[in-house]
Amino acid sequence: MPGIxxxxxxxxxxxxxxxxxxxxxSYSQYIAVAILxxxxxxxxxxxxxxxxxxxxxxxxTGFFGNALIAMFLVYLGDKLNVDIYLAAVIVFTGRxxxxxxxxxxNVVDQVESNKENIxxxxxxxxxxxxxxxxxxxxxDEK
Amino acid sequence: MSENxxxxxxxxxxxxxxxxxxxxxxxxxxxxxxAIGIPLFLLAFLLTAQFKSMxxxxxxxxxxxxxxxxDDLVTLxxxxxxxxxxxxxxxAVVQEYQNNASTNDVLIASMKKExxxxxxxxxxxxxxxxxxxxxxxxxxxxxxxxxxxxILTVVNELKAAGAEAISVNDQRIISxxxxxxxxxxxxxxxxxxxxxxxxxxxxxxxxxxxALTIKNGISxxxxxxxxxxxxxxxxxxxxxxxxxxxxxxYGVTTSK
Numbered sequence: 086m087p088g089i090x091x092x093x094x095x096x097x098x099x100x101x102x103x104x105x106x107x108x109x110x111s112y113s114q115y116i117a118v119a120i121l122x123x124x125x126x127x128x129x130x131x132x133x134x135x136x137x138x139x140x141x142x143x144x145x146t147g148f149f150g151n152a153l154i155a156m157f158l159v160y161l162g163d164k165l166n167v168d169i170y171l172a173a174v175i176v177f178t179g180r181x182x183x184x185x186x187x188x189x190x191n192v193v194d195q196v197e198s199n200k201e202n203i204x205x206x207x208x209x210x211x212x213x214x215x216x217x218x219x220x221x222x223x224x225d226e227k
Numbered sequence: 228m229s230e231n232x233x234x235x236x237x238x239x240x241x242x243x244x245x246x247x248x249x250x251x252x253x254x255x256x257x258x259x260x261x262a263i264g265i266p267l268f269l270l271a272f273l274l275t276a277q278f279k280s281m282x283x284x285x286x287x288x289x290x291x292x293x294x295x296x297x298d299d300l301v302t303l304x305x306x307x308x309x310x311x312x313x314x315x316x317x318x319a320v321v322q323e324y325q326n327n328a329s330t331n332d333v334l335i336a337s338m339k340k341e342x343x344x345x346x347x348x349x350x351x352x353x354x355x356x357x358x359x360x361x362x363x364x365x366x367x368x369x370x371x372x373x374x375x376x377x378i379l380t381v382v383n384e385l386k387a388a389g390a391e392a393i394s395v396n397d398q399r400i401i402s403x404x405x406x407x408x409x410x411x412x413x414x415x416x417x418x419x420x421x422x423x424x425x426x427x428x429x430x431x432x433x434x435x436x437x438a439l440t441i442k443n444g445i446s447x448x449x450x451x452x453x454x455x456x457x458x459x460x461x462x463x464x465x466x467x468x469x470x471x472x473x474x475x476x477y478g479v480t481t482s483k
Contacts, residue, residue: 088257088259099268103274108277
């Protein structure tokens with residue numbers, strides 16, 4: 086529990102500090118691409134966590150590395166007069182969507198398997214009861 | 228019995244889930260949570276900052292559409308007109324004060340006269356008097372359009388012939404006036420003007436006219452090119468004063 090509280094506090098702090106900061110218009114493209122890269126990393130981490138493949142190092146390095154490289158690409162595109170940021174946007178958004186898809190699949194699968202397990206459990210119990218009843222009846226008849 | 232057992236099954240499920248959670252909690256200690264939290268903190272920070280900046284940067288020109296800019300232009304022009312009206316009113320008040328203050332004293336009266344002359348020369352007062360009106364009209368072919376250089380030459384000739392005040396389409400020519408080409412129009416005193424161009428000049432009408440109509444003079448040259456040149460002498464020409472303000476930003480008067 087304390088861990089989740091820490092995360093929540095950090096997120097609230099981020100929101101409150103961010104609402105007091107003004108980003109100049111010329112930098113907004115960089116920030117936008119960095120945000121996409123970060124969101125991609127977070128969703129990727131969620132997805133990895135679902136499939137028990139989550140690794141802290143990969144998450145942290147991916148989070149910062151992706152954002153920095155994406156921003157560098159935007160800078161390079163600016164200098165070369167090519168809209169490289171479009172490539173970053175497409176790639177990160179595509180990965181975001183695919184991550185979200187696999188998260189959704191995992192959640193749905195888990196919920197369904199849980200339901201079936203419960204059903205199976207109930208069926209087994211009722212089967213046992215029926216068997217017991219039949220045995221009892223047999224004994225009675227005897 | 229069956230109900231209890233069913234509950235037990237569910238409880239077992241819950242217990243195993245709780246145990247899993249506990250294991251998970253042990254596996255990921257507080258330090259790990261902070262390590263996850265800091266990126267999330269940064270993400271939240273960037274997201275809110277970006278949202279805020281984008282919603283408050285509507286005033287930035289780059290994002291504006293052409294139609295919006297046109298609207299802005301119209302409103303600014305209206306504001307300019309209003310302000311100009313106000314300026315004229317205030318200028319009249321200042322003039323009145325000057326008149327009142329200087330009626331008594333002879334010295335001040337002579338200074339006032341000097342000031343008036345200086346103002347007239349600088350183009351800060353309306354002027355009336357004898358002179359000529361030159362009208363330049365575009366010819367039929369595309370070669371015979373009136374260019375900025377044509378107007379400039381005419382104005383130059385008139386100055387050389389002793390014109391005391393000149394205006395082009397009621398834009399007073401003063402010492403800092405520029406006549407130049409801006410696309411399809413001509414700009415005088417930073418105001419766009421279009422054909423026909425009416426150049427008024429106050430001075431000795433005969434001198435002024437002959438300066439233009441002299442053989443192989445500017446009038447001949449322009450007529451040959453196909454530009455319509457019409458010169459009329461008049462005894463009473465009215466030339467308006469310069470619209471803008473004259474402020475010396477870099478220069479300082481010196482008596483060296």
